[in-house]
Amino acid sequence: MMFSTKAEYGVRVMVELARQGGDEPVPLAEIAANDELPLAYLEHLVARLRKGGLVESRRGARGGYLLARPPEEITMAEVVEALEGSIAPIECISQAPGGGLVCSREAEGDAAQVCPTKLLWTRVRASIVDTLVETRLSDLVQAKPRAAVA
Amino acid sequence: MMFSTKAEYGVRVMVELARQGGDEPVPLAEIAANDELPLAYLEHLVARLRKGGLVESRRGARGGYLLARPPEEITMAEVVEALEGSIAPIECISQAPGGGLVCSREAEGDAAQVCPTKLLWTRVRASIVDTLVETRLSDLVQAKPRAAVA
DNA sequence: TGATACCCTAGCGCGGAGGTAGGTTTTCCC
DNA sequence: GGGAAAACCTACCTCCGCGCTAGGGTATCA
Numbered sequence: 001m002m003f004s005t006k007a008e009y010g011v012r013v014m015v016e017l018a019r020q021g022g023d024e025p026v027p028l029a030e031i032a033a034n035d036e037l038p039l040a041y042l043e044h045l046v047a048r049l050r051k052g053g054l055v056e057s058r059r060g061a062r063g064g065y066l067l068a069r070p071p072e073e074i075t076m077a078e079v080v081e082a083l084e085g086s087i088a089p090i091e092c093i094s095q096a097p098g099g100g101l102v103c104s105r106e107a108e109g110d111a112a113q114v115c116p117t118k119l120l121w122t123r124v125r126a127s128i129v130d131t132l133v134e135t136r137l138s139d140l141v142q143a144k145p146r147a148a149v150a
Numbered sequence: 151m152m153f154s155t156k157a158e159y160g161v162r163v164m165v166e167l168a169r170q171g172g173d174e175p176v177p178l179a180e181i182a183a184n185d186e187l188p189l190a191y192l193e194h195l196v197a198r199l200r201k202g203g204l205v206e207s208r209r210g211a212r213g214g215y216l217l218a219r220p221p222e223e224i225t226m227a228e229v230v231e232a233l234e235g236s237i238a239p240i241e242c243i244s245q246a247p248g249g250g251l252v253c254s255r256e257a258e259g260d261a262a263q264v265c266p267t268k269l270l271w272t273r274v275r276a277s278i279v280d281t282l283v284e285t286r287l288s289d290l291v292q293a294k295p296r297a298a299v300a
Numbered sequence: 301t302g303a304t305a306c307c308c309t310a311g312c313g314c315g316g317a318g319g320t321a322g323g324t325t326t327t328c329c330c
Numbered sequence: 331g332g333g334a335a336a337a338c339c340t341a342c343c344t345c346c347g348c349g350c351t352a353g354g355g356t357a358t359c360a
Contacts (some may be wrong), residue, residue, distance in 0.1 A: 002152035002239045004317065008267065015266045027336060041319055043338075060327020061335040076270055089152045116165045116290045117158065120226055123285060127277040135273060140266045154348065177305065191350055193307075210358020211304040 003084060009037055010045045010083040011076070011140070017055065018071040018141045025057070025064030045083060052082030071141055077132035087132070089124045101125070153234060159187055160195045160233040161226070161290070167205065168221040168291045175207070175214030195233060202232030221291055227282035237282070239274045251275070 016031045028046060032039040046065060049055040056068050067074065081087055088094055092104045092115075101122055103115045166181045178196060182189040196215060199205040206218050217224065231237055238244055242254045242265075251272055253265045 001241050005241065006317085008240055008242060011267045011270065025336095029336080038319065040321080044319090047338080057337060058327080059325075059335095059337045061333095062328055063326080063336045065337090090158055091151050091155070092158060114292070116292060117161045119290060120161065120285055123281045124278060127281040128274060131273045131277040135270055140269055142264070142266060156348085175305095179305080188350065190352080194350090197307075207306060208358085209304095209306045209356075211302095212359060213305045213357085215306090 002089075003080065006045055006048075006083045007080050009035075009042060010049060011079055012037070013042060013046060013049070013065075014054070014067070014074070014079055014137055015140050017065060017067050018137050023066070025062070025066050027064040030064075048082050049079070052078065054078060054082055067137075071138035072136055074137040075133050076135045076137070076140075077129060079137070080132055087125065087129060089128065090121050093118070093121045093125065152239075153230065156195055156198075156233045157230050159185075159192060160199060161229055162187070163192060163196060163199070163215075164204070164217070164224070164229055164287055165290050167215060167217050168287050173216070175212070175216050177214040180214075198232050199229070202228065204228060204232055217287075221288035222286055224287040225283050226285045226287070226290075227279060229287070230282055237275065237279060239278065240271050243268070243271045243275065 012035050013028075013031055016034060017026055020026045028042055029039055031037070032042055046055060050057060050065075054068055054074060055065050057063070057065050077087070086095060094102055094104070096102045101118075103118045103121075105115045105118075162185050163178075163181055166184060167176055170176045178192055179189055181187070182192050196205060200207060200215075204218055204224060205215050207213070207215050227237070236245060244252055244254070246252045251268075253268045253271075255265045255268075
């Protein structure tokens, strides 16, 4: 297993918000009920989405959450990163402040000492990020006949 | 973080075995010393590699491990799967006994109920597996001047 | 016969995942 | 103005798997 339920639940919330479409804010309680997810826990996740600039909130009665941008302009890379933190397939690989990837195993002085497995994890990371960037929120929103709109 | 150190260490062991090349079995203690990894822990990992048919062992004095096949014929998908178990980006997705992917969230009776996020995780999984299959052990083995062969 | 190495089972400490609890603040509607 | 509805914030709690360690047993060589 690689992504936690943070990513799973969070993506579901985003899909649900995209479905409701309008300018009317959607209360979290409604989403929690629809997807049968724990409300209190969703609050933590949606806080991350908000800090990531993916979602906006309206407080008070008749409040709730809305997408900050149209679904076509939201990539799943943004969503997953907001929820899980920066995407790395393995602990020793992280992104340097410049875009490049760093392997903590080759930090030592010897420049000749190249980590042989870095190639693998770099490739894996790239393929994950690529498909997350290619997949937009709008791709996940289908017509699914919403059973009952209470 | 997505793969544990099981994958990290295990891949390193495989690379080390590929480097030593020959028909001479390599004792695990040597690999542990070279890579500064805990021997007792490596024993657990290499057991998985053996059960996965990737490595063969010789017991007793002058024993050790060898690759079961030449490095060009070993994909990283096999290695990672042996170490980590079946590759799934998220808990609710698993592979059915037939190759297809199953989402535990849509098990219920209604056939109309399609999980909207399944598309995403299916894509992610596919891209990971693809690059793991494409990358072979031989790709990771470079000339790295081994400092001192004791 | 001893040293060397693989092999197996058990257990343990810690951190993070996956929540729960309870309060505070903002906003709408009557 | 006074609820009620919702977002928001902080603190906590439990459980499980990761990353080991420990201590044996067993095969094989010199």
